[in-house]
Amino acid sequence: MNNPNTQDIIPTCLSSKTLRLEQICQSQFQPRNYFNEVAMEELAASIKAHGILQPLLVRPIAGNQYELVAGERRYKAAQFLGLTVVPVTVREMTDTEVLQYALVENLQREDLNPVEETEGILQLLEMRLQKDRDWIISLLNHIANGKRGLTDSAVRNREQQVIQEIFSTLGRLSPESFRAHRLPLLKLPPELFEALRYGRIQWTKAKEIAKLQSESERLALLERAIAQALSLRQIQRIVREKKIPRDSAQQQREVEGLLQKFTQFKAWENPDKRNKIESLLTELKQLLSEQD
Structure with a gap:
């Protein structure tokens, strides 16, 4: 799939100028929430040494104010360095164009984590279709089921x-891959969802930790995974080990329940059922003898 060009989704009319930093406000449509501290420090050092080489993209809003469309890392670095004036490119853009441009720009650089990517795409779908999130998700499921012949x-x-x-x-995901591999993360337990949102853990690791039913166990493993930089394989092993005692206890309860039902079984007079029971008892005896 060809990479999208952000120039293809916004108006061509523009002007270049400088603006005071105080004239620029951050956008409500910016999909990014997490900024790597090391990368930000490196960018600030580069700007301090060489200046801002690529202008910020802004759109005019009320009065003499402008909304930031692209270049939030440069904007934050300029704030950190105490700059008062920055170079900008000004474009007239709609809300939908702003969100789509910001998504494409960040996706091209792979700057968005899975939560930011998912929420940004959902927001764009909501704006374009003029529907709420539940309706969008329902439609994606409907389309998928239709392709499988399950619905109209x-x-x-x-x-x-x-x-x-x-x-x-956007050029990164198909509607089906988005539905199958991105939407499920919205159902993660809150502690894992927030850790993923702020880049503290990878999606594959969060999904594995989510298999634990106990909130306290999930929290403990999450903090351990982050502090010790555990690999996915290490997390998978820990999850398996923690699930074994609970699964064994559950299986024991099921066996006890079956035993109680078996003692009350009233179908011994039925030859077919009796033969099946005798066959199962023979297999059970054989299995138990292997444990001796």
Whole structure:
């Protein structure tokens, strides 16, 4: 799939100038929440030595104020360094164009973590389709089921076309891969979801830790995984070890329940059922003898 070009999704009319930093406000449509501290320090050092080489992209809003569209890392570095004036490129853009541009720019550099990526794409879908998040998720599931022949395949053609256009522009995920591999992370336990949002842990590791039913066990393993930089394989082994005692106890309760039902069984007079029971008892005896 070809990489999208952010120039293809925004108006071409623009002007270059400098603005006072106080004239620029951050955008509500910025999909990024987490900024790596080391990378930010390196960028600040580069700007201090060489200046801002690539202008910030902004759009005019009320009065003499502008909203930041792209270049938030440069904007934050300028604030940190105490700069008062920055170079900018000014463009007239709609809310949808701002969000789409910010998503594409960040996805091209792979700057977004899975939570930011998922929430940003959902927000873009909501804006383009003028529907809420639950409706969007329901539609994605409906489309997937329709392709599998499970539901009426005559899903709303316009909505499907819009969805395909958005994912083609973003150039990273298909609607189905987004539905199957990104939407499930929204159901992560809160502590894992927030750790993933702020880049403290990878998605594959969070998904593995989520297999633990106990909140205290999840929290303990999460902090240990972060502090000790545990690998996915190490986390998988720990999860397996923690699940064994609980699974064994559950199985024992099930066996005890079956035994109680077996003593009350009333079908001994039925030859077919009696033969099946005798066959199962023979297998059980053989299994128990192997443990001696």
